[in-house]
Amino acid sequence: METAELKSQLKKQIVEFLNLTTIKPEDIKDDEPLFGEGLGLDSIDSIELIVLLGREYGIDIKDPKEGRKVLVDINTMVDYIEKNRTK
Amino acid sequence: MRIFVTGIGIISALGNNAQQNRSSLSSGKSGISSLEMLSSRYASIMPFGEVKISTDDLIKKMDARESGVTRTDLLALHAFNEAVNNSRLTPAQLSDPNTALIGASTVGGMCLTDELFLDSTSREVGSPYLSSYDCASPVMYLQKRFSIGGVINSINTACSSSANAIMYGARLIKQGKAKRAIVGGTDSLAKFTINGFNSLLILSDAPCQPFDEARRGLNLGEGAAFLVLEAEEDVKDKNCYAELTGYSNTNDAFHPSSLSDNGDGPFLSMQGALRTAGLETSQIDFINAHGTGTENNDLVESRAMINLFTTPPPFVSTKAYTGHTLGAAGAIEAVFSIFSLVNDEIYPAVNFEHAIADTGLVPAKKFEKKRISHVMSNSFGFGGNCTSLILSKV
Amino acid sequence: MFYIYKTSCISPQSSYGSPALSELVASAGNKLMAQEPVYSGIPPGILRRMGKAVRIGIGAALPLIADKQETQGIIIGTANGGMEDCIKFLNQIIEYDEGKLTPTNFVQSTPNAIAGQLGLMQSNKGYNITHSNRGLSFENALMDVDMLLAENKNAKYLVGAVDEISAYNFRIEWLGGWYKSEDSSNLNLFENESDGSIAGEGAAMFLAGNEKQGSICRLTDIHFFQTDSAGVVKEALTKFLAKHLPSGKSPDLFMSGENGDRRMQKYYEACTGSLAANTPVLSFKQMCGEYPTASSFGAWAACEILRTQEIPMHMLRTSSSTSNTPISSIFIYNTYKGNQHSFMLLEK
Numbered sequence: 097m098e099t100a101e102l103k104s105q106l107k108k109q110i111v112e113f114l115n116l117t118t119i120k121p122e123d124i125k126d127d128e129p130l131f132g133e134g135l136g137l138d139s140i141d142s143i144e145l146i147v148l149l150g151r152e153y154g155i156d157i158k159d160p161k162e163g164r165k166v167l168v169d170i171n172t173m174v175d176y177i178e179k180n181r182t183k
Numbered sequence: 184m185r186i187f188v189t190g191i192g193i194i195s196a197l198g199n200n201a202q203q204n205r206s207s208l209s210s211g212k213s214g215i216s217s218l219e220m221l222s223s224r225y226a227s228i229m230p231f232g233e234v235k236i237s238t239d240d241l242i243k244k245m246d247a248r249e250s251g252v253t254r255t256d257l258l259a260l261h262a263f264n265e266a267v268n269n270s271r272l273t274p275a276q277l278s279d280p281n282t283a284l285i286g287a288s289t290v291g292g293m294c295l296t297d298e299l300f301l302d303s304t305s306r307e308v309g310s311p312y313l314s315s316y317d318c319a320s321p322v323m324y325l326q327k328r329f330s331i332g333g334v335i336n337s338i339n340t341a342c343s344s345s346a347n348a349i350m351y352g353a354r355l356i357k358q359g360k361a362k363r364a365i366v367g368g369t370d371s372l373a374k375f376t377i378n379g380f381n382s383l384l385i386l387s388d389a390p391c392q393p394f395d396e397a398r399r400g401l402n403l404g405e406g407a408a409f410l411v412l413e414a415e416e417d418v419k420d421k422n423c424y425a426e427l428t429g430y431s432n433t434n435d436a437f438h439p440s441s442l443s444d445n446g447d448g449p450f451l452s453m454q455g456a457l458r459t460a461g462l463e464t465s466q467i468d469f470i471n472a473h474g475t476g477t478e479n480n481d482l483v484e485s486r487a488m489i490n491l492f493t494t495p496p497p498f499v500s501t502k503a504y505t506g507h508t509l510g511a512a513g514a515i516e517a518v519f520s521i522f523s524l525v526n527d528e529i530y531p532a533v534n535f536e537h538a539i540a541d542t543g544l545v546p547a548k549k550f551e552k553k554r555i556s557h558v559m560s561n562s563f564g565f566g567g568n569c570t571s572l573i574l575s576k577v
Numbered sequence: 578m579f580y581i582y583k584t585s586c587i588s589p590q591s592s593y594g595s596p597a598l599s600e601l602v603a604s605a606g607n608k609l610m611a612q613e614p615v616y617s618g619i620p621p622g623i624l625r626r627m628g629k630a631v632r633i634g635i636g637a638a639l640p641l642i643a644d645k646q647e648t649q650g651i652i653i654g655t656a657n658g659g660m661e662d663c664i665k666f667l668n669q670i671i672e673y674d675e676g677k678l679t680p681t682n683f684v685q686s687t688p689n690a691i692a693g694q695l696g697l698m699q700s701n702k703g704y705n706i707t708h709s710n711r712g713l714s715f716e717n718a719l720m721d722v723d724m725l726l727a728e729n730k731n732a733k734y735l736v737g738a739v740d741e742i743s744a745y746n747f748r749i750e751w752l753g754g755w756y757k758s759e760d761s762s763n764l765n766l767f768e769n770e771s772d773g774s775i776a777g778e779g780a781a782m783f784l785a786g787n788e789k790q791g792s793i794c795r796l797t798d799i800h801f802f803q804t805d806s807a808g809v810v811k812e813a814l815t816k817f818l819a820k821h822l823p824s825g826k827s828p829d830l831f832m833s834g835e836n837g838d839r840r841m842q843k844y845y846e847a848c849t850g851s852l853a854a855n856t857p858v859l860s861f862k863q864m865c866g867e868y869p870t871a872s873s874f875g876a877w878a879a880c881e882i883l884r885t886q887e888i889p890m891h892m893l894r895t896s897s898s899t900s901n902t903p904i905s906s907i908f909i910y911n912t913y914k915g916n917q918h919s920f921m922l923l924e925k
C-alpha cells in the first residue's frame with residue numbers, strides 16, 4: 097500500500113475508532129499532534145490507538161513508553177506501521 | 184452522636200475470618216497468588232488476591248442454596264454472618280425497621296461473565312442468574328435471606344464504594360433513620376474486571392508494589408467485609424471495636440479514570456474526614472492508604488498526603504496483601520484499621536524496596552507494636568470519587 | 578423534607594426544555610425510548626465517549642447547572658448506569674478471547690460515570706455519590722439529599738436518576754418475564770391484563786435545597802421498604818399518610834406507578850383502597866415505561882403538575898373530576914417488581 101493511501105486509511109480508522117464525530121478524516125493533518133493541542137486526545141485514547149494498531153495491523157506494543165514515541169502524529173504512526181505491520 | 188463498631192466480619196485472600204486476616208497481616212504474609220477458582224486467559228500470567236474456597240464449598244458451608252446465588256453474594260454472606268454473630272444481633276433485630284443494610288459491589292453477579300453474555304444475547308430460556316447480575320444483587324440477597332427491615336441501599340462509586348457505604352450507614356444513624364447499620368462491601372474476581380483493568384494497562388504481572396518507584400500496576404483481589412455500626416446509646420454492654428469518628432466524600436473532578444497531578448480530591452477527602460472527626464493532622468497515628476500500586480494513584484496519593492500532613496504518619500497499602508478488592512476494599516481496609524486500633528500495632532508494607540523519587544515517602548516497613556488512637560483509611564475510585572474514613576480507639 | 582427549585586427531564590415524552598405533555602408519544606416494539614435533544618452543552622471531545630445513560634444523565638442535568646449554579650454535591654441514582662457499554666465490553670471479552678480490549682466501554686460502564694462526569698464538567702469537588710439499589714436507587718438518592726440538607730443548611734444539591742434501555746438488559750428483563758410477551762403499546766398499557774410491562778428509560782434531575790423561596794414544591798417525605806405483601810404496603814401507607822395529613826384527609830392527587838403488569842395490581846389497589854374514594858388517580862408509566870428508576874420520572878411529572886397546575890388527560894385513571902381547586906399535594910406510590918416499594922409526598 098502506498099504511504100498516502102495508508103495515511104488516509106489510518107485517518108478514517110482513527111475517526112471511527114475514537115468516535116471523533118466532529119472531525120472529518122481528511123481534516124487531520126499529517127503533522128498535527130494527536131495529543132494535547134492538536135486533536136486533543138488523552139491517555140485513554142492512546143490506549144485505544146494501541147489496540148487499533150494491534151487489531152488492524154497486527155502490531156503489538158507492550159511498553160507504553162514505546163507507544164508514546166509512535167503516537168505523535170499521523171506521520172510517526174504511518175512510519176511505524178510500515179516498518180512493523182504483520183498484516 | 185457517637186457511632187461505634189460493634190461487629191466485624193471479613194473474608195479475603197488473607198483468610199476467612201477476622202482472626203486469620205489479622206494473623207496474616209501481623210506476619211507480613213501476602214495473600215497474592217495464582218488464580219485457581221476462575222478460568223481466565225490471565226490465570227497463569229498475573230497474580231491475584233483470591234479467596235481459596237470454591238463457590239460450591241461456600242454454598243455447602245453456609246447452606247446457601249437459593250437459586251441464582253453468585254460468588255459475590257456468597258462472599259458477602261460469609262462476612263455478613265461473622266459481623267452479625269460478632270455483634271450478637273438477633274433475627275428480631277435484623278428484621279427490625281431500625282436496622283439498615285448498606286452494601287457495595289462493583290461487579291455484582293457479573294462475576295458470571297460468560298453467563299451474562301449468553302443471557303443478554305442468545306439464550307431462549309434464561310439462566311437462574313437473570314436477577315443476580317446487577318451490583319445491588321448481594322444486598323438484595325442478604326435483605327431477603329434475613330428479612331432485614333430498615334433502609335436498604337447499595338452504593339457504587341467504583342473503588343470507594345464500601346467506604347461510602349460505611350459513611351452512609353453512619354449518617355443514617357446520626358439522623359435517626361436507623362438505630363444500627365450493617366455496612367460493607369463485596370466483590371469477587373471476574374473476567375469482566377480483570378479484562379477491564381487490563382485494558383487500561385494498569386494490571387501488574389508481578390505482585391504489586393504500592394508506593395515503590397518500580398511499581399507496575401495493581402493486582403486484583405476479591406473479598407468482602409461488613410461492620411455493624413450502632414449509636415452510643417444502643418451499645419450497652421457490647422464490645423466496641425472502634426468509634427467511627429471521621430468521614431468525608433469528595434470528587435477530584437479531573438478525569439474519568441485517573442487522579443489529578445496534585446490530588447485535590449484525595450487531599451479534600453482526607454482533610455474533610457479530619458474536620459468531621461475534629462482532629463488535627465498530628466493526631467493520626469496510621470494511614471491505610473488507597474495505594475493501588477499504579478503509577479498514577481500512588482504518586483498522587485503521596486503528594487496529597489504530603490500536602491496535608493507535611494510529614495505523613497506511618498502508612499501502608501494493604502492491597503499488597505489482598506489485591507485490590509474494588510467495591511469491598513473500603514470495608515476490608517476499615518476492618519484492617521480496626522485491627523490496628525484494637526491491638527496497637529501497624530502492619531508492614533510488603534514488596535516495597537525504593538521510595539518514589541518524586542516524593543521520597545517510605546511506607547511502614549516492619550510490624551510494630553505502638554499505641555494507635557486514630558487511623559485514617561483512604562479509598563479513591565474511577566469517576567474521581569474519593570472517600571476517607573477515620574476510626575478511633577474506644 | 579426539602580425544596581425543589583428546578584427540574585429537568587429527558588424521557589420518551591416531550592419533556593426536555595419546555596415540556597409538552599398533553600400528547601402521549603407512542604411506544605414501538607414494547608419499548609419507550611428517550612427523545613434525545615442536541616447536546617450543545619456537552620463538549621464534543623467528551624460527548625463522543627458517552628453511552629446513552631451517561632449522555633441523557635448529563636444532558637438532563639445541564640439546564641440545572643448551566644448558569645454556573647453552585648451546588649455542594651451531586652447525588653445520582655441508577656440501577657445499571659451504562660448497560661450498553663457494559664455489554665459492549667463483555668462482547669469484546671468474548672470476541673477477542675480476553676485479548677487486547679479498548680478501555681472506553683469499561684470506564685463508561687461503571688454506574689458512577691454519570692455523577693463523576695457531572696462533577697468533572699462542573700468542577701464540583703464536593704460530595705459525589707451514586708446509589709445503585711435497583712428499584713430504590715432514586716429513593717436512596719433523595720434520602721441522601723434529605724440528610725445532606727439537614728447536615729448543611731445552606732447548601733444546594735443536584736439530585737436525579739438515570740437508566741437506559743439497551744438491547745441486552747431488554748433481553749434479560751424480557752427473559753425474566755418483566756416485559757409483555759405480546760406486542761403492546763403504551764397507548765393502551767392498562768387494557769390488556771397480562772404479565773409484564775413495556776420497557777422505558779430516561780433521566781430526571783432536580784435542584785434541591787432548604788430555602789422555600791423560589792421553589793416549585795417541596796418533597797415532604799420519602800419512605801421506602803422491601804416486602805412481597807400488599808398488606809404490608811397498605812399498613813405502611815396508612816402510617817405514612819397519618820404522619821403528614823390531618824386524619825381522614827387524602828392528598829389532592831394519587832400518582833400511581835402501575836405499569837400494566839397484572840401481578841403488580843394488588844399493590845396499587847392496596848393504595849387506592851386506603852385513600853379517600855374521590856381521590857383522582859394518575860398514572861405515569863404509559864409515558865416513561867418501566868425501568869428501575871422510573872419513579873424519578875413520576876416525581877418529575879408531579880413537580881410539573883404542581884408547577885403548571887395542569888394534568889395531561891392521558892394521565893387520569895379515574896373519572897373523578899379534578900375540579901378547579903388548586904393542586905397542592907401529590908402522593909406517589911411505586912413498586913419495582915413487587916418487592917421494592919416507595920412513597921413520596923410532594924406539596925406546593
